[in-house]
Amino acid sequence: MPVLLYVLAVAVFAQGTSEFVLAGLVPGISADLGVSLAEAGYLTSGFAVGMVVGAPLTAAVGRRLAPRWTLSACLAVFVLAHVSGALTDSFGVLLGTRFVAALANAGFLAVALSTATRVVPAGRRARALSVLLGGTTLALIAGVPAGALLGELWGWRSALWAIAGLSAAALVAVGRLTPPRTSTDHPGSARPRLDLRAELRTLRSPDLLRHLGLGALVNGATFCAFTYLAVTVTDGAGLVPSLVPLVLALFGLGAFAGVSVAGRLADTRGRLLLDVAGPALLAGWIAWAALADSPAAVWVLAPVQGALSFAVGSTLIARSMAAAQGAPTMGGAFSTVALNLGALLGPVLGGASLGTAGTAGPLIVSTALVAVAVGLRLVTARRRSGAPAR
Template sequence: MPLPLYLLAMAVFAMGTSEFMLAGLLPDIASDLDVTVGTAGTLTSAFAVGMLVGAPLVSALARDWPRRSSLLGFVLTFAAAHAVGAITTSFPVLFGTRVVAALANAGFLAVALTAAAALVSPVEKGRALAVLLSGTTVATIAGVPGGSVLGTLLGWRAAFWAVAALCLPAALGVLKGIPAGREEREATGRPALRAELAQLTRERLLLVMLLGALVNSATFASLTFLAPVVTGSARLGELWISVALVLFGAGSFVGVTVAGRLSDRRPGAVVAVGGPLLLIGWPALAMLADEPVALFLLVFVQGALSFALGSTLITRVLYEAAGAPTMAGSYATAALNAGAAVGPVIAAATLGTGAGDLGPLWASGLLVAVALLIAFPLRTALTAGRSTEAFR
């Protein structure tokens, strides 16, 4: 894999740290800004909504910009949003900074996904996506738990400052690793924006986007509210939240790495095996959450399965959107973040039910079940056509 791809992954690491670290900071943010934990959880949804809306919008605006300038501008905007978030005492302002950061992240990821696909051969998109998403998985292993520990020791604002600082070497990586100029955009012969948007009328593209969104919503539903499970159901101290996040991140790294080698040629094997196991895993985690050893083991397994299945489906989005070379990355980003926006909202609604802290885990199981119910009867449509073979 080419070096610029790893430099893009470094920037994704900084952004992934911000996106996921709230799972360990929500109780402190809620206490400091005098809101409920459920309300604080909407910060995750705000970020996801900003990315969902921003991905196609920013991609459409930036499709004629040089990639290096676009990526650099997005990283610096992301850093500025975190600096403002670190000093505010207002929850609405913090909410707003999450939306701005999300727009910057959406633009970056949409352009980076397209850039990553362009850096490799047409049959290696899955491996390129795995390298790019490794920035996110490494964030869950190192950055997110580090942010959680930093938040526990020095307060959640220190974690926001740390993310802002992480963006600086990421910006340098983009500056040094991505060629300047417009020649890489391959503007000659590129489809018009209307033609690229028309790809969204294709049934298979919409279906794979929906499945990816559902799986990702299940992931974020539980990950966002993992801290209360660790400190409540398992009756462990706050520092154990970081252990759980490290294990989830380690699992996600394993999952996306393995899936990256299968999603180009054998995506059906990932879905056929990973889907049912993921479905079983969320209820099992809910039932065994009061047993720390079982909790941590299942957190690792669910991280691996969630990212293996999710990254495979997102890879299929890039294949299905091959007719939209400058917008395909935004469609994949939108699918990811539609789930990330809906999942925490559904999970927050379960916190006030009899399920309590375990409600998000049951909600995740239900979301995966819906995805599999949709995928099974439509598997013929999903496999139709030699260009996709999505569930071969």
């Protein structure tokens, strides 16, 4: 794999840490800036909205630029947003920096996904994407606990400074290693760049829409359960709060394993992987929802569901990118929007379910979302004149 992919993964690691670590910093932000916990929670919502808006916007604006410049510009804005957030005493300014950081994050990820598929041969694209998405899973394993520890030791601002510093280092490396050429294909190809309307027309593709929709549902289920995992672990299964970081780390380790395995299989056996892992993921959510009060279920199913969720999710991303070959600069944006729509939908539904179904509610919602995804895939397969699902 090209060194560039690992540099991009470092940037994705920093950005993933920024996205997920904030939940652990909300109490400190609330106390320091004199706002309620509910108001501080808007920082997470602001980031999510920025991710949805930023992916297509940045990809469309930067599509005439070489990837080097677009990636560098997004990282530079991301760094400046975190520096501004770390310096401010205004909650309104902090909220604005979160939205701007998310715009930059989404734009970077959209362009990075497209770039990753162009710097490797066609038969290794899923593996290249797994390297990139490995940055997100490592953020769950190491970045979030490290950021929470920094916040505990030196305050929430120190976590923002650390993310800014790591992103600045990645910015230098990305600027040096990203190819300057503007061609949207693998080296050796001379295909001209399509106009924006032609790329957007690829959204008419049933295959692309199907994989984007399935990806949104699976990611919604993943982040519904992950967002409320602490509640599931403590209030549901009765584990002490000090064990929550360990459970989160187990989920992250499983996610990293799932992405790694999917990267090796998705290019050649993606259909089989979805046929096996999709129903297994559904069975796992059903089991966890039924055993929500069992500590043993937490220890077994946290890593298993992390692995299956990210194996299925990353495979769907790879297949979305393959279906979006007619949109070489916007394909990554399509996938980024789908994933973040799921990341918005899942936690909202999970939060609503807590009032009606108790601590098992988010697990029930995750079960329902994956059940819809598996059902849609089966129905689509039957409608394709008996052809296997892709």
